[in-house]
Structure formats: C-alpha cells, structure tokens
Amino acid sequence: MNKYKHILLLTAVLAVCASACKKNLEEEPLEQLSPDYVWDTQDSAGVNASKVLNEIYTEIPAGANRIFSASSSENGSDFLDAATDDAVSSSPFVTPVELIATGIGITPFRNAEGGSFGTDIWAANYRGIRKANIFMANIDKVPLAGTLPNGTRLRSAWKAEARFLRALFYFELVKRWGGVPIVGDEVKQITDDVLLPRNSYAECVQYIVSECDAVKDSLRLDPIDNINFGRVTRGTAMALKARMLLYAASTLYNGGNIGTSGPERLVAGYENEDRNRWKLAADAAADIVQLGVFSLQADMVNTFIVANNKEVIFARNNGRGTDIEKANGPIGFAGEATGGSRTSPTQELVEAFPMKNGKPITDPTSGYNPTSPYTNRDPRLDSTILYAGARWLNTFIETYEGGRHKPGGSKTQTKTSYYLRKFMGHFRNQSTYAPHPRNFVMFRYAEVLLNYAEAQNEFNGPDNNVYDALYALRKRAGISAGAANNYGIPQNLTKEQMREIIRNERRVELAFEEHRYWDIRRWKIAGELAKKPLHGLRIKRSEVSGSIDGTKVIVLQPRFLEPKMYLYPIAQNELDKNKNLIQNPGW
Template sequence: MKLQIKHLLPVCCLFLLAACNKDFLEKKPLDAYSDRDVWNDPSLTQAFVNDMYSQMRHGYNEVMLSSMTDESRFIHNYGTTQSTNGAMSPDDIGAFNLFGEWNKHYTAIRNTNLFFEKIGEVPFKDESLRNRLRGETHFLRAYFYHMLVKYWGGVPLITKSFGLKDKDMLLPRSTFEECVKFIADECDSAAKYLPEVQTGANRGRATKYAALALKSRFLLYAASDLFNRAGTQNASFGYVGGDRVARWTLARNAAKAIIDSAQFDLYKPTSDPVENYTRIFMDKDNVEAIFVKYFHKELLGTDHDKFNGPNGYHNWGGNVPLENFVEGYQMADGTPFDRSNPAHAAKPYVGRDPRFYATILYDGAPWKKRATDGVDLDPIGQIQTGRYEFWNAAKNAVEIRNGLDTRQSSLENWNGTYSGYYLRKFMDISLDAQFFRGDKPWQFFRYAEILLNYAEACIALGQEDEARTYINRIRTRAGMPALAATVTGQALVDAYRYERRYELAFEEHRYFDARRWLIATTAFTGPAKAIDIYAKLGADKVTLTYTYTVLATDVLMRNFQDKHYLLPIQSDEMRRDELLKQNPGY
C-alpha cells in the first residue's frame, strides 16, 4: 500500500511535536496505514503505542465518577441519576457506560495483544526502544484489565488478537484470582523493562513506578472485603477461600516497594496547608506525581474548569459537591463537625480541615474576579450561592437578591448548583475558563495514595503503629493534628477511611473504596443533601442561617443495592459471547 501525500501531515506533526517536547500521545495517525506499514517502521510502531495511551480515560471529562457516589451530583443528568437510583440493568447501565467501557477496553487490549505478536518483527536499530515499548504495553494491558476487573470482577483473559475466522474467540470469564495474578504479573513485566523516569519527549509515558503503583492499587483492591466475601462460590466474583493474610501482605509489600525507593515525597512547597494541597494538582512534575496525563493549551487542553466552574462566572457548574460529602470534613482540631453544635451551625465554614478550603467553593469563599458583566455586582470576587436581604433606599424597603452563582442568578439562570456548592479542587484560579482551556495534569497515581495503600494493608495485618505513622504523614501535611497512639482498632479504621476519603476526594477513588469496604449500600443510599443559605438584614448586622435540605431534583431516593457491588455485564456483550455468565442479581 503506497503512502499518499495527504497522509504525511500526521506523521510530520508527530515528529514536530516530539522535537518541541510536546505531549503527542493523543495523536492518531494510524488510520491511513496498513498493518505492514506499522510493523515495518519503528516510528509508526511507537505511534501505535501512543494511540493506546489515549484509551486511558482521565478524570477531567464532563461527567466525573464522583457523581455516581456521595461526593457530588451531575446537574445535567446524562444517565447519572439512573446509575445512582438503582435503575441499572444489563440493557442500560446509565452513566457507567462512560467509565467501565467493556467494549472499549477490550478493543484496547486487542491492540496490546497485536503489539506483542508483532513487536519482534519491527526493525529497531536501538533494542532499548523495543524493550521500553514492551514495558509500556505491559503496563497498558495491565491497566485496561484492571479497569474491567474492578467494575465487573473476573473477566475473560484474552492474550491474542483474534481474527474474524478464529473459532475459539469466545471465552468464559476467568476467575478473579486468575485476573489478579495476570495483572500483577503484567505490572512486574512492565517494571522490568521501563525506566524509573521518562524525560523530554517521553514525559507522560509509563515508568517503572507507574507499573508498581498500579500493582499496589490493584493488590489492595484484591485483598479487600468485596472480593473476599464469605460464602462466595463463583470464582469469577471473588476469591473462594484461600489465605487472606497473604493477600494483605502482597498489598503491603507492593506499596512498600515504592516507599523504599525514596523516589517520591508528599508535596509541601509552602508553609500553608491549603496552598500545598491546591498545588499538588497545579504544579507539573512535583515530587508527589507518579504517573500523570499532561495537557497542552495549544493542542488538547482540559475543560475541567469550564465544566465545573460557577454559573456566575459563565461556567457550566457540572459536578457539584453534596452536603453529604461536605458535612464529613472534620474541624481543624480533628473533632467531627456537628451541626447540632450551635457554634458549628452558625459558622459551618469556619475552622474546618484545611483540605476543605482547597476542595470546595462555598458561599462566601474567595474566588476570582468576575467577568465584565458581573464585576459591578461583585467587586470582591467571592462565591454567592445564597439569598441575601438588602435595603433598597429608593423603595424604602427590604428586598431579596439571589446570589450570582445560584440558579436564579441575574447573570445566568442555568448551569447553577443544586447543592449550594461548587468544586474548587483541580481548578486554576488564574484561568478564564469561559474562553480558555487549562493544562493541569490528571494524576492517575500519586504518592499519597501509596502511603494510604500501605497504611490500610498494615491495619489489616495488625501493624497499627506502622499504619498510624503513615496516616499521620498525610494528616500533618494537610495541617491536621496527628492521630494519638490511643487511636486503635475500629477507631483507627475509621480514621484511616476518613483520611482516604478526603485526601483523595474527586480523584475517582470513592466509588471503588465504598464498594470494596462493603459500605456502599449505606453510603450511597438515601437522600442527596444540599444547603440553603439565607442572609437576614438586621439593625446592625447580617445574620446567616443555614438550612440542610434534600436535593429537589433527585425525584427518586439514591439506592445502592447489594447487586450493585458489581456492574451488570451489558446485554449486547452477553449476546456476543454465550459463554459469559452474568453477575448476581441481574
């Protein structure tokens, strides 16, 4: 097949981006080339691997996984209420079609398999490049399989690229244990081939520690309650017996291998814990980042700020934090927030865990300068999600003004929050998101998660002093008091789970954590809560009152049933492969 002139542009762009030290992992130049072209040209082989990176779904999409949990609510729906109200079925899994993506991940897996079948034929002049691409593809195959298994349990393990004439292309589900071993082995293979650091044009590619971080995460999941339920008889749904202590030990050791490497640390660029937590997600290549996806404003930037910013700034206010999540933030002294406490109820946003201020935009929170049509109404630049009395001298009467960031805003009366909050985390305060895209990286893996993985495994193994030490590293970086030595047993478990929930908030952990701890039937069931704020004008001061309400838009109560601990395999996949067995309850 001859290369046509019109197809040269993608290749030229590919090399230009590499020369300019740009992230070109999003480019897809292979559509114009034959199979023979790809495996006869090392550059096209590398482009083939680049394309597989683009199949890794980052978290800056319009619908965030947090809106399928008790963290947030997506105000535009897009199937999210179907996923949270218990209406999922094999015929329609609602918004989870955007996340689990069974078919998409198996397509990516087929490409990894094809790579391994062909890589030996490619005429590389530098064998180190062949080996590095091997390592990257082992990592990618492990990642795609881990995505499938954490949603569905054991899935068919396919390690060859089937053709249309292959008679053995239909396979039953592998056991969960087989899947865990396969993914862990793939991570080990990746780590063997990959460098510790990727630099220059290779920034954003997998490293040895990206592979080890994936192994740490998945072995922790595998050791958790969800996949070790008593009475499990179908080995695709989880372990059937066996040595759980050994599983926790593997999870602990996988995390400790990264800790012992001394290659990473918790990021603390200033003495201000709010600033430190904010900058983890803003500052590129900081010491906490293990594996990230880079964006470039000139090419394919991220619209996260536009998707989630307040409507009073002409943004879309998409994934709004729920009061269910906000009320859980501790006070700065480590005690629980208690709305029945008059002092807490009167000033609920004063004296909270510093991560609250770096994660949530609440009524009165300082933010950025308004657009020209709003700066006269708000010269200070702070969030307005309440209703406020003011004195109209011309009418000699008290009137009520709705906040600029409400659904009754005088700037935009759509895209407003239903909960009284907006997301602050990952938001670039210097960006005018109405017109421009951002370039902050998405962190697939960061060091704080590894420390928490290690602490959780230590707790499970009865090593409470060790666990407390690593939990306290996270807490003190956040400006919170360290746990005392008297915090043991269930209290330590609860303290750990608090730390994981609020340190890793909105990073696509809560959905999986609540499931693997078997608490989702409680945590994800019940009303989605909001806050209603009213500012009453008095003789000498304004009195704010806070009323806790249920989201009026959630017609049906949120409902997470036991069967939802595993997603249903979609009906079209069941029809394609008659050997598949459905998950229980569907």
C-alpha cells in the first residue's frame, strides 16, 4: 500500500455535508448515493453537486480553540497562539498546544492541531485536495444553469472555487513542511502508482500562485452578497497569492533554509536569496488595495462579529453562537455567563501595545505609568485583552490574587491576570452573552496592508507608501495623529527600524488570528524567542482605586526550539510507505 492509501479510499468525498446544507438534503445520506445520482445529468440546479462543494469547504481550518487532544477535549481546546509568546494555555494539565510551544517530542509538534482537520494535518489536507479533484473531474457532467454578474457561468465559478480550495490546502501543507508532492488534476485510484517525490519549495510556490491567478477572474466579485458570504471570491484568491509570496520572500525560505545541501535544501526553501521576491509580494498586496472594494472597519470589534463587512476578504462561516466567550471568557460570573478561561495572554503581548500617542511604553516620553498601566494605551488593547479593571458583563474585572476572576484553587482560570477579549461581542454593559457570528476570518484588509508594508519596506526601504499603510491601521485603531500627523511613528527610519515597527504592528493588530505562530518562523526568530521565559502579572489588591501593584512572574519557561522545528517532520509511516519521500532537515 502506498503513502496515499488514506487519501485514495473512494469513500472520502461523499461524506455527510455540513449542517448548514442538511436542510435541503434528500432523505438518503450522500455517502450511500451513487456517482450518477450525485453528478446528475438532469440536475440544472446542481443540488447534490453543491453539497459536495460545501463538503470541501468544511476542510478549511476552523480557527479559535481548535488545538485539542484527540483523546480528550478536556485536555486541549486552545488557540494556536498559545504556542507562541502571545499566550499560554490556562489549563492545569499539559495540553497539546503546550507541547507544540515547548517542542517536546515529534508527534505533538506534527499532529496536535485539532479542529476540522483532526489530528493528521498531512492526510487531512491531501483529503481536501482529493475532494477538490473529484469535484473538478465530475462537475461538467451536471448541466448547471446560471451565470454570475461578471458573466462567468455558475459551473465555471464552482469549479474555480474548488480549484482555489485545493491551492489553499497546498498552502497549509507548504507552510508546515516546505515542498510537498503535487498530485496534479487526475483523480488517482488505489491501483495507480502515486509514490510521488516531494516537489521543491519553489515549484510549490509557483503552483499555488499560478492557481490563484488562473481562477481569480472566474470567481465571484467583491464585495460578496450576504447570501453567498463564506464563498471564495476574486479577492480571496488574490489574498492567498499575496500571503504565499510574502512567506516565500521571508528569511526562512528565501535562501535562509535550514537544509544544508542537495534535495533537502530545495524542499526547505529557495536555494539562494533573491530580494526581488519582496517586490513580487508587495505588488500582489498592492493589487488588492487597488481593487478599491475593501476598507478598514471603524470599529475593530465589529470586524469579527459582523458577518459580512468591507474588511473581511474571506472567512470560514462558523454560524452564530457564544462558543468563544464560553471557552475563553473569565470565570467568576453566574450561570452561562461564566467562561472556560482557556486562554491567558502574556505580559509580553500586553507590553507590545503602544500608548494612544503611538509611542512604545519603553519610550520615556510616552507617558506610560506602571501603576496605571492600561491608561491611555492603544485602543486595540481594549479590543484584544481583558485586564484588571476592564469592564465586562456589567462589572469590572478582578484579576488580583483572590479576586472574583482569579480566585485561586484548582479551577481553570487565568495564569497571567489577563483574559482573551478578541472575537467576542459587545458585552461590556450586558449581563450575559448573546449569540453573534463567530466566523474564522482567514483574510482581511488589515493583513493586506501589513503584508504590503513589510514587503515594500524590505524591497525599497521605508518609503511614503509604507508609512501610509501603517498610518491607516493606526488611525482606525484610534491612535492619536499627533502634531506631526505621524501616529507615533518616527520619520526617517532605517529599513531595520521600520522592520521592527511593522513586526510589532502585525503582532498587536493580528493577535490570536493564527499569524504570530507562522510569522516568527518565517522571520526565523522563533529560536531566539523560545529561549526567553513568558510572564504574567501577580497583582495585589490596592487600597488606592485604579492603581495596580503588580509583580511579573514567569508562567512558562520555553525549552530551546531546535532549528529543525522550523519545519514539521514527515511522519515515519508516510516515509515507510513511500521511499521516494525525503525527510525534512534535522529530523
């Protein structure tokens, strides 16, 4: 049996569709239906074929608390960001995300990402790729009627959606493993020879980029209507292209490979550095800006709780609910208002947020007061983190020792005196939680601006375009323009100085959106960061209202992240099944 035996089983594609599709589903389950029924040559509405397409969408990562143990949901359910310097898991148990963060063992590092992908990320992405190939190979049998407003036939649009999703699954593989086998369009059968070698990193990047270019003009145009929210659009394809090119231009892959020589170096990245790769990334991001259809939400909170808004380019539609609040909200409230307290943001992340004048808190002229550390801070802090004294559920958060929201004892609670606030609704003055959209935003306009600023700075230095992109983000955040109208960003910065500002801006703007984990790897700084302990705050209750008497305490002492861990290892059982595969460097 070859390495794709779990991909090639013919039962994969006709699984039961997502719950959102079941309302119109025929009485007989799809997995029991014949191909002739699914690819119905008389079905001009494509009723059954649409359910197969929807099934491909379910393979997209769900975001939020998706890192869990396959054996016990109690021993997991964490944000991927808890494997970075931005947060730690609040669980009193050792969780999969902690094993990822500390690099203990190969298996957790490789397979402990739960959620819709299950526990084997390699197999799950190839499963999604196979589903897309089956759909594209058969959809032309269905006499699907209708056209999009841009003139594209609906059948061509559906095929383009599946083709994009296939490219997205390849991206999910490449950012973990580097170069992977590209299986092509043909739907392989179990008797076919598919003992494929790994394609080079360069070939994989080119494939993903060319696929995005090929489908973008056949997809729905932006902005998308509410009925089709959650479907892939032209902007989605352009956003994946821009992100792929940004990653490809970054240190880890752009000649800074962890491989030493030969084939292993080629699967780990480009053999040599080429600064023009930054220009390709900058141009791809600029193309999205020039569409003129996306913009920043005035209220950052609404970016995540208003389903269809002009900042969101693409999101996995997870429906409505209060799952994020229930999993991560503070304890200490009555009934359904009490949260699971799963996520503890670190002191390091809190200190990354500048002051409202845009200056870092380390700047002596910033106005930072350590006894009132949350006063006059970047308003994004209030949209991201709940801290001592913040208003929530019609009360003020008490995370001092023994406080209502940090009482001590064995119950899961914050380890750092901070709780997650991002992705939650407007519950400052409410007494309980109410359902709201809880979609996983995979691409949004703020990231596009940050991608552009980074790539343009690396290629051309901190020109006016770089400054303007950062000004737009800080203006939306609520940072004061200041007398110089520069939102706290000094003029005449060097490329290196601007690089640090951009990286910090990504950290605070995109916190808990599954960017930090990959950013510190592509920048090749994860090893250095892993040597530093992470901190929380131990707060004493003060007699003076509004003041904080806090002491930094270590909440996690990360182990050294070996260089080999910049890329995931390929599972030994995959290597055993396919002798044409080579392992990643160092494993």
